[in-house]
Amino acid sequence: MSTVNTVTEQLTRAGQAIEHDSFAIIDAEAGPHAYTQEQWPVVRRMIHANADFDFNGATAFHPDAVEAGIRAMLAGATPVVADVEMICSGLSQPRLAHFGMRTHQFISDADVIDAARREDTTRAVQAMRKAHGAGLLDGAIVGIGNAPTALIEVVRLIREEGARPALVVGMPVGFVSAAESKDLMAGVDEVPWIVIRGRKGGSTLVVSALHALLALAEARQKSAERG
Numbered sequence: 402m403s404t405v406n407t408v409t410e411q412l413t414r415a416g417q418a419i420e421h422d423s424f425a426i427i428d429a430e431a432g433p434h435a436y437t438q439e440q441w442p443v444v445r446r447m448i449h450a451n452a453d454f455d456f457n458g459a460t461a462f463h464p465d466a467v468e469a470g471i472r473a474m475l476a477g478a479t480p481v482v483a484d485v486e487m488i489c490s491g492l493s494q495p496r497l498a499h500f501g502m503r504t505h506q507f508i509s510d511a512d513v514i515d516a517a518r519r520e521d522t523t524r525a526v527q528a529m530r531k532a533h534g535a536g537l538l539d540g541a542i543v544g545i546g547n548a549p550t551a552l553i554e555v556v557r558l559i560r561e562e563g564a565r566p567a568l569v570v571g572m573p574v575g576f577v578s579a580a581e582s583k584d585l586m587a588g589v590d591e592v593p594w595i596v597i598r599g600r601k602g603g604s605t606l607v608v609s610a611l612h613a614l615l616a617l618a619e620a621r622q623k624s625a626e627r628g
Contacts (some may be wrong), residue, residue, distance in 0.1 A: 546604035
């Protein structure tokens, strides 16, 4: 069972019709799947962004992931911490503003670069450490689409330093440690997560997943307002 998202950024009837038809085609071609009614809109939007049906099956959810993401958004002012600027640029600013949310990324900060050189780590590792040191990770939605080392570090911060993001969307792409980093995240019980198994991933998929969650949060908000 699946439902087409009723909340859309399309501003014209023609655009809305194309999006609606695209989702209907995805539903038809995907056929039966193992996702819940809450999870499928996230997977479907990821397929929509890449025309890749491999995400039907490769996408894995912590049981509390969708609900945790929606609640974090509805809470208002929840930070989004990303590994790269591309995620911050790709997210809809009006939708984020609707919930008072702001994005943060530190990959190019001078102190992050200096620490990476000094400690012989990656900038992505140091960027996650900076976010944690600034108190941004707790209660945040973390989106990682580029750097497996960032996701590995988030897992370490959760397990060793008590970081508690509201949700981790871990979808780094690549050939070195990408699949392993997502398997590592999927072994975490303390924090909800959404991951893509294997090498595939990317910032556009993180953006797609977050846009799906924003749409679900808006739909729930509107339903509550209607009583």
